Amino acid sequence: MQENGTIFIADCDVKSRDLVSAFLTYKGYGITVAEVGTSFFDTLQKNNVDIVIADLAYLQSIAPDFEERSSMINPLMVLIGYSEASSDEHKKTSDDIFTIPKPINLDELESLVMRAREYQSMKLYDNSAGGSSQFQLLSATMIGTSPPMRALFEMISKVATSKATVLIQGESGTGKELAARAIHQLSDRHARNFVPVNCAAIPDDLLESELFGHVKGSFTGAYANRIGRFEMADRGTLFLDEIGDMKANLQVKLLRVLQNREFEPVGASKSQKVDVRIIAATNKNLEELVISRDFREDLYYRLSVIPIVIPPLRERREDIPVLIHTFLTRFNADKRHAVKGFSRDSLAILCNYEWPGNVRELENLVERLVILKGSGLIVPDDLPEKYLSGKISHPVSVQSPGLPSDNLLPEGGICLNSAVDEFENNLIMQALARSGGNKKEAALLLNLKRTTLIEKLKKKNLAFSED
Ligand SMILES: Nc1ncnc2c1ncn2[C@@H]1O[C@H](COP(=O)(O)OP(=O)(O)OP(=O)(O)O)[C@@H](O)[C@H]1O
Ligand SMILES: [Mg+2]
Structure with missing residues (x-):
């Protein structure tokens, strides 16, 4: 990393991109300019980036969920083209986002970047100071001192505080459920329920009612109203285990809950709001299931806001x-x-x-x-x-x-x-x-x-x- 930090510029306007890039290179910053397309977050994770400077309209077109995900990635964002006029329409929700209107005043941009760097070093300090007790708590339940396990602990302590959906992948017996429970325990939801659902163990025709509940008489055998796991997990965490085994019709319904945070019990005419943090896990390769069309691509992206992979013991x-x-x-x-x-x-x-x-x-x-x-x-x-x-x-x-x-x-x-x-x-x-x-x-x-x-x-x- 350069002393002044590495900046990633995402802007499809070549002129504005080149101008910002030349100016900040002159000021001593390391600059990466890349065609990121839809793999915006992947590109960020693979490169060691401190700050992202992005054109608001461009960012919205390639990564519509960037605000939701911004606090989960290390780099801070400086958004160009974020004017007073657009602020009502696109409310800035994260402290990790800094904004500047268009046309860009380069001096203003530089002072914003400096402010972002200051904020970043403060945040790193806070995380390392406040993170140590979380680390202790984690290492008491999840054993391991290897570099991959330490990276996992760090990731878990970081994501626990947010509400973002987590997808945990790993071979059987690697500790996916243990990791999910640790995230719940370290979150501010720990006093509420951690509700596990094994999507592979519940027969397909019962899974919907198991997840969303049902009203009396909605199907043969529904003798009384019953609440589902989503409702049980309200203000807590719902752990959807073996998500790779979920059938197509339920995948659609789950997608809807993830989008709207509301669901309908089987046989009910009204939908219900719910505040649930979702952690999904699977020992299958979900990307391959997406390619073979056994798993919906849109659901995969909704679930893997924070992807965590637990390496096998060998x-x-x-x-x-x-x-x-x-x-x-x-x-x-x-x-x-x-x-x-x-x-x-x-x-x-x-x-x-x-x-x-x-x-x-x-x-x-x-x-x-x-x-x-x-x-x-x-x-x-x-x-x-x-x-x-x-x-x-x-x-x-x-x-x-x-x-x-x-x-x-x-x-x-x-x-x-x-x-x-x-x-x-x-x-x-x-x-x-x-x-x-x-x-x-x-x-x-x-x-x-x-x-x-x-x-x-x-x-x-x-x-x-x-x-
Ligand atoms: N790092 C660890 N430290 C201590 N115990 C662990 C660790 N990882 C896994 N275990 C233990 O191993 C067993 C399996 O863990 P867990 O059920 O979380 O695995 P899993 O990945 O969900 O497996 P499966 O895919 O088969 O459901 C549990 O008893 C768990 O407590
Ligand atoms: Mg498991």
Whole structure:
């Protein structure tokens, strides 16, 4: 980023765009000018932009919902062509938007940009100061210290305070519902209901009444008026899980609620207003469903105002040890058991496993091991067969000690400490095997003192009788 900040200019009027661009470049700003078309927000997210200068009419044509989304993106907006006359028609709703009339007075534009920069640094300061307790609250429920998890925590704390619709995508078991609950907990709606609806689990013909409620007699079996999940979530949060499974007819109805914030119970003649924050989630690829026409494009855009993607566990392996430790402590306490921990080699196996079921699979495995083992240390033999088969394909090879190789690092990364540890264990075990268990000879093969080898064996819980 330039010292003066990076500015993104969105204006289809080439003359005015070039003038602003040349002037601000001269003043020391980094300028990006791009044809953004309909992918305005995507372009912003991909580029590290501090301020957007946009022509109001142009912006309205490419991103009609820009006001709603403006507080959710980092850059501030300076709108050109926002005159007193147009202010009634297009009310400025966000503090993140600065306006200037047309024709542009360049000095006025510069002072506005400087004001926007000042405001921006104050806002960043406030967020980091006020954000720390939110961070603590989050990290107490959502475990993970990897860069993607930290970015996720930051995103969650940022979006929690707004009412914008959130779409959470990620493989099964990655923690989508946990993230949705965290957003609700950190929002000013936390004292009201968090209402989950699993769109895949409710039969199609019942989902509409489940969501919107029904009036008595509206269909066979509707013996009494019933309120729906939307009403239950009034002033709270509605969590629409497995949204990718929602059928086309309901997609239309949901779109209407998102647009107008009102709905009609099945069989009712009047619509009802509702104040609901919507968080949707899916483990399907919604963009692909849009392309195959199984999901409405307009609904997709309405839902993904704030898109959040939770990466699979195999892409953040450094979280595995801390998750194991947390689950172990929890299940030991729940079940009044006293499992001491995992041996280093069993931990190494788990760090290198692919985890197709993500955190849920890990949580279930730890629970099962705590129940079955009860006490002591969990060693590789305690692990179910499928985890051990991963051990064979362990990327660290003892065939070529010391020789750096190009293909040691697996696609999804590696838990370095565990890998180095296992490499060391393997060499020690080979040396002991070659020396017939004689530690003095094994130590010689490893260029170690005998006492150092014994110390290592103890530390690593590699049981070996004294000789
Ligand atoms: N980061 C995490 N820290 C602690 N527990 C987690 C984390 N992520 C997931 N879990 C736990 O894993 C389990 C699965 O999480 P959750 O139900 O939120 O996943 P999901 O993405 O909604 O899965 P699905 O797509 O199958 O519905 C839950 O028990 C949850 O508490
Ligand atoms: Mg879920």
